[in-house]
Amino acid sequence: MSRFLILTLNGLTQGAIYSAMALALVMIWRATQVINFAQGAMAMFTTYLALFAIEHGAPYWLGFLVAVACGLLLGGIVERVIVRPVESAPPLNLVILTLGLLLFLEALAPMAFGGQIKSFPPAFSIVGLHLGASQIAFSPFDAFTLGSVLALMVLLLLLFQKTNLGLRMRASAFNPEVSRLLGIRVGRMLTLGWALASMVGALAGVLIAPSLLLYPTFMDQVLVFGFTGAVLGGLDSAVGAVVGGLLIGFALSYVGGYLGSDLETVGALVILVAVLMVRPRGLFSLQRLRQV
Amino acid sequence: MVAAQSRLNRLVSPTLSRHLLLALGAAVLLLLLSAQIGAYEDYQLTAVAIFAVATAGLTLLTGLNGQLSLGHGALMAVGAYTTSLLLEGHELPVIVVLLIAVLSSGLIGILFGYAAARLRGPYLAGATLTLAVALPQVATRYKGIFGGEEGLTVTPTSPPAWLGADFPPERWLAWIALAAAVVTIVLLANLLRSSTGRAFKAVRDNEAAAALAGIDVARTQVLAFVISASCAGLAGALFAYWSGVTAPAGFSLSLSLQLVTAIVIGGLGSLAGAVWGSIVLVFVPSFTSGMASTLNLPSSIANNLPLAIYGAILVIAMLMVPYGIQGALTRILRMGRTRFGRSPADGHKGVVDWDDPALDP
Numbered sequence: 001m002s003r004f005l006i007l008t009l010n011g012l013t014q015g016a017i018y019s020a021m022a023l024a025l026v027m028i029w030r031a032t033q034v035i036n037f038a039q040g041a042m043a044m045f046t047t048y049l050a051l052f053a054i055e056h057g058a059p060y061w062l063g064f065l066v067a068v069a070c071g072l073l074l075g076g077i078v079e080r081v082i083v084r085p086v087e088s089a090p091p092l093n094l095v096i097l098t099l100g101l102l103l104f105l106e107a108l109a110p111m112a113f114g115g116q117i118k119s120f121p122p123a124f125s126i127v128g129l130h131l132g133a134s135q136i137a138f139s140p141f142d143a144f145t146l147g148s149v150l151a152l153m154v155l156l157l158l159l160f161q162k163t164n165l166g167l168r169m170r171a172s173a174f175n176p177e178v179s180r181l182l183g184i185r186v187g188r189m190l191t192l193g194w195a196l197a198s199m200v201g202a203l204a205g206v207l208i209a210p211s212l213l214l215y216p217t218f219m220d221q222v223l224v225f226g227f228t229g230a231v232l233g234g235l236d237s238a239v240g241a242v243v244g245g246l247l248i249g250f251a252l253s254y255v256g257g258y259l260g261s262d263l264e265t266v267g268a269l270v271i272l273v274a275v276l277m278v279r280p281r282g283l284f285s286l287q288r289l290r291q292v
Numbered sequence: 293m294v295a296a297q298s299r300l301n302r303l304v305s306p307t308l309s310r311h312l313l314l315a316l317g318a319a320v321l322l323l324l325l326s327a328q329i330g331a332y333e334d335y336q337l338t339a340v341a342i343f344a345v346a347t348a349g350l351t352l353l354t355g356l357n358g359q360l361s362l363g364h365g366a367l368m369a370v371g372a373y374t375t376s377l378l379l380e381g382h383e384l385p386v387i388v389v390l391l392i393a394v395l396s397s398g399l400i401g402i403l404f405g406y407a408a409a410r411l412r413g414p415y416l417a418g419a420t421l422t423l424a425v426a427l428p429q430v431a432t433r434y435k436g437i438f439g440g441e442e443g444l445t446v447t448p449t450s451p452p453a454w455l456g457a458d459f460p461p462e463r464w465l466a467w468i469a470l471a472a473a474v475v476t477i478v479l480l481a482n483l484l485r486s487s488t489g490r491a492f493k494a495v496r497d498n499e500a501a502a503a504l505a506g507i508d509v510a511r512t513q514v515l516a517f518v519i520s521a522s523c524a525g526l527a528g529a530l531f532a533y534w535s536g537v538t539a540p541a542g543f544s545l546s547l548s549l550q551l552v553t554a555i556v557i558g559g560l561g562s563l564a565g566a567v568w569g570s571i572v573l574v575f576v577p578s579f580t581s582g583m584a585s586t587l588n589l590p591s592s593i594a595n596n597l598p599l600a601i602y603g604a605i606l607v608i609a610m611l612m613v614p615y616g617i618q619g620a621l622t623r624i625l626r627m628g629r630t631r632f633g634r635s636p637a638d639g640h641k642g643v644v645d646w647d648d649p650a651l652d653p
Contacts, residue, residue, distance in 0.1 A: 035414050037549075082607060089614045091413075092360065096556045099549055100606025107600035111593050224425055224545070231418030262433045269419075269426035273407055276419055280410045 006137040007257040008250070013142045015249020016149040020204035021226025022233065022241035023153070024197040029235045030173045031193035032083060034094045038101035040223030042078070042198055043205030044216060045105050046070045048113045050206055051120055051214060060123050067206040068199055075198020079191045106216045115216070120209035145207045152203060153242065156196070160238075169193055225252065228268050232275055234282025244283065247271075307485045315478045322470045326463055334462040335534075336574055341469035342530045343570035345476050347554045348563050349523020352480055354552070355561025356489070357516035358496035359408055363420030365548030366427035367521045369538075370397040371528025373431065376444035376538040386449050386468055390529050397525020398518050405517030409510045424548040428540035443539025446532045469530050476523055477563050483519070484563075492516055557609055559618025568617040577602055 021039065028036045050067035054060060082101065086093055124140035160166035171179040172189035180186050204226075205219055212218050225248050233244025248268060255267030279285060326334055346368060353359050371393040378389050404423070408416055431438035438444065451464035483489050494502040495512045503509050532538045554573045559565025580598035589597065613620045 029414065035417065082611075085611055086614065089610070090560065092354070092552075092556055092560060093610045093614050095360075095417075096553055097607055097610045099553060100603045100610065102603070104600055104603030104607065107596040107598075107603060110596050111600065115592055115596070220545070224421060227418055228422050231415055235414055260433065262429050265422070265426040265429050266433075269422045272419055272422050276411055276415060277407060280412070280415060282415070 003257065007253045009136070009138045009142070010257075011250035011253030012246070013138075013145055013249075014253060015229075015246035016146050017204050017208045017222060017245075018225045018229045018248050019242045019245030020149050020152070020200050020207075021222050022230035022245040023156075023238060024201040024204070025227055025230045026233075026235055026238055026241040027193055027197035027200065029230075030238075031169075031190050031197075032079070032087075032094075033091065034083065034098065035227070036197070037095065037098040037223070038078070038105065039098075039198070039201045039226070040205075040219035041102040041105040042074050043071065043201040043222075044214075044219040045109055046074060046202040047120065047205040047209050047214060047219075048109050051118060051209075052113060054121060060121060064123070064206055067202045071199040071202025071205075072195045074202075076191050076195035078198070079194035083194070084187070084190075109216045118214040120206075120214050122210035126210060141210065148203060148207060152200060156200070156238075159196075165192075225249075225268065228272055232272055232282060234279075234284040237282070237284035240282055240284030308482060311478050311481050315474050319470070319474050322474075323467070326466050326470070331460055331462040334460065334466040336578070338462070338466045338469045338530075338534050339574045340567075340570045341466070341473040342527050342534060343551070343554060343573050344473045344567050345469075345530065346524050346527035346551055347558070347566035347569050348473075348477050348480055349520040349527070350551050351555040351558075351561055351563065351566045352484070352492070352523075353516050353520035355555060355565075356484065356496060357492045357513060359513060359516065360413065360417045360552075361408075361420045361517075361520070362417050362545075362548050362552060363404075363423035363427075364520070364524045364551050365543050365545065366420075366424045367397050367400065367524035368528030368531060368547065369427055369431070369540075369543035370400050370521075371525030372532040372538045372543070373438060373444070373528075374525070375529040375532040376439075376446050377437075379447045380444065383447075386533075390472065390526060393525045393529035394522045395525075397528065398522040401518040401521025401525075402514065404521070405514035408517050409513040421545070421548075424543075424545050428543050431540045439539070441540060443537050443542070445537050446535075448536060449533060465533060469534070472526060472530060476526065477567070480519075480523075481563055488512075488515070553606060557606070557616055559616030559620075562618045565616050565618035572617075576605065 021043075024039055025036060028034055028039070046067045049070050050063040053066045054063040058066070078101065082097060083094065086097060122141040124144050126139045126141045128137050128139050130136075158166075160170060168179070168184045169189045169192060171182070172184055172186040173193065176186045179189075204222065208222060209218070212222075226245060229245035229248040230241045231244070232247060233240025233242070235241075248271075251267055251271050252264045256264045259267070275283060322337075326337060329337070346364060350361065350364050353361055374393045374396040375389050378384055378392060404420075407419065411419055431443070432440055448461060449465065449468070451459040451461060455464070484492070491502070491507045491512050494505065494507055495509050499509050502512075528543075531542070535542060550573055554569030555566055556569070557572050558567065558569025577598055580601040584594045584597040584601075587594070587597075609616075615623075
């Protein structure tokens with residue numbers, strides 16, 4: 001199989017994870033205008049909880065469910081307890097708040113679960129599939145990763161576009177004042193938005209854990225690339241987040257494969273700056289350019 | 293004659309002389325302090341001074357010009373690598389090395405400032421965040437020049453002969469770093485009181501209004517970025533002397549995030565706040581780890597407790613003192629003043645202090 005195809009498939013799977021992370025960041029940005037730097041740490045924590053369940057005899061699927069459910073819960077709690085009281089504070093304070101939460105969770109995890117690097121079992125084989133006589137670099141677990149991210153995105157799309165609840169959530173993010181006048185419980189919608197976003201992040205954590213191994217800072221890189229993807233696509237666009245995440249996945253895979261793995265992040269920087277110079281608010285923004 | 297008089301007046305304006313006097317006082321105090329303390333405290337004092345240089349520059353950019361940079365650690369790396377490369381096989385006076393480091397990071401600052409001037413809020417944050425992650429990898433990639441993961445060693449600077457043979461090198465470095473911090477802060481304080489400083493704030497508060505008032509918005513933003521990057525470069529050069537080795541691991545993303553944390557905890561947009569933040573950055577972790585080690589806990593908890601406490605302090609501080617240490621101090625002072633029968637408005641009648649965080653909506 002050609003090198004290009006291998007790198008493309010690899011980029012697709014990695015990109016799906018970055019897309020999920022980017023989508024989680026964009027959902028929170030649209031709901032509360034915060035970049036949630038603790039997103040990765042929250043996903044790390046829920047992944048540890050899943051592993052805790054699996055180590056205590058639960059089957060993989062129960063662990064998977066634990067991660068997703070705890071993600072939902074953790075997101076809601078963080079919004080309600082930590083973010084809500086500083087809603088009206090200067091925007092940078094919220095950034096520091098999420099950074100504080102990031103440090104706290106990354107220190108809490110080794111205290112609760114032990115600091116050594118752990119391996120996380122995959123749901124399916126991570127050995128490449130056989131296609132006729134040749135083996136390809138695409139495993140059943142990669143297919144599962146892609147499928148789950150895709151399924152989640154379709155579900156979210158249906159929620160936001162087809163249901164009354166989704167409409168209310170979009171209205172609250174778009175214009176909280178008017179929504180409140182129309183009788184929408186904006187606070188609840190924001191909590192739900194954070195919970196859903198955190199669930200998406202938790203899914204990304206569980207799906208990437210088998211290939212990255214589990215340690216307290218293992219999601220940091222995923223967060224950085226997810227954020228890069230979200231900025232690339234445009235923070236106001238969910239479609240942009242997904243496309244941006246995939247683009248970053250491909251870019252990292254090609255740069256790493258052809259130029260050397262230590263240039264991956266430099267490649268991401270070059271692409272990001274190049275795109276932002278042409279479209280300062282990301283690929284999917286509708287705003288006019290600024291002149292310099 | 294009259295013209296010469298007014299020029300003289302401008303030269304020794306009350307602002308400048310007040311800043312110089314304050315700086316002189318601070319320098320004498322710090323000099324006395326550094327003579328009283330041991331080598332380890334000198335080492336910590338140096339760290340505070342280094343962080344103060346970097347955070348003063350960052351608070352100018354983020355607090356006073358409204359551009360959020362999450363990549364100042366990378367600009368510090370530019371200064372540090374410049375220093376290490378300059379000192380490879382040469383013996384150069386410290387002042388020359390520091391100036392060249394300032395110039396080189398300023399040049400990188402021009403490059404990034406132009407890009408940054410087009411970006412706003414989270415987009416700028418994203419771009420600078422990627423810079424912070426990517427730049428150390430360049431050093432890993434080009435091992436021949438930058439020494440790869442192991443980095444480059446830095447020849448330490450030895451105290452001059454007139455200080456005596458047994459003068460501790462830690463104290464000499466502390467003096468250099470403190471001098472750099474005092475000079476930086478005086479220069480920035482004067483800049484902020486000038487028309488340039490007012491232009492910075494005008495652009496932060498309302499770009500359209502600033503442009504209508506005749507301020508070149510993009511140029512102002514690039515200038516702020518260059519000044520800020522130069523400060524980061526100076527801090528990086530001092531950091532290289534301080535740590536003795538310049539390696540990618542020293543300039544990880546967490547360094548950049550620490551700097552942002554410091555300016556917000558200290559009080560965003562105030563130079564005094566930048567100093568408070570630097571003190572917090574150096575002393576709170578050493579305090580929490582000291583506390584954790586006295587508690588006799590199992591190692592998995594004792595090793596991580598300081599970080600957990602630090603994270604919790606950040607969260608609680610943002611909930612309790614949203615305007616940082618300097619903001620809280622200003623409020624306490626003002627409360628004291630009103631209690632003694634003089635309302636703050638009497639002090640400067642008809643003048644609205646736009647730096648007052650209390651006025652922000």
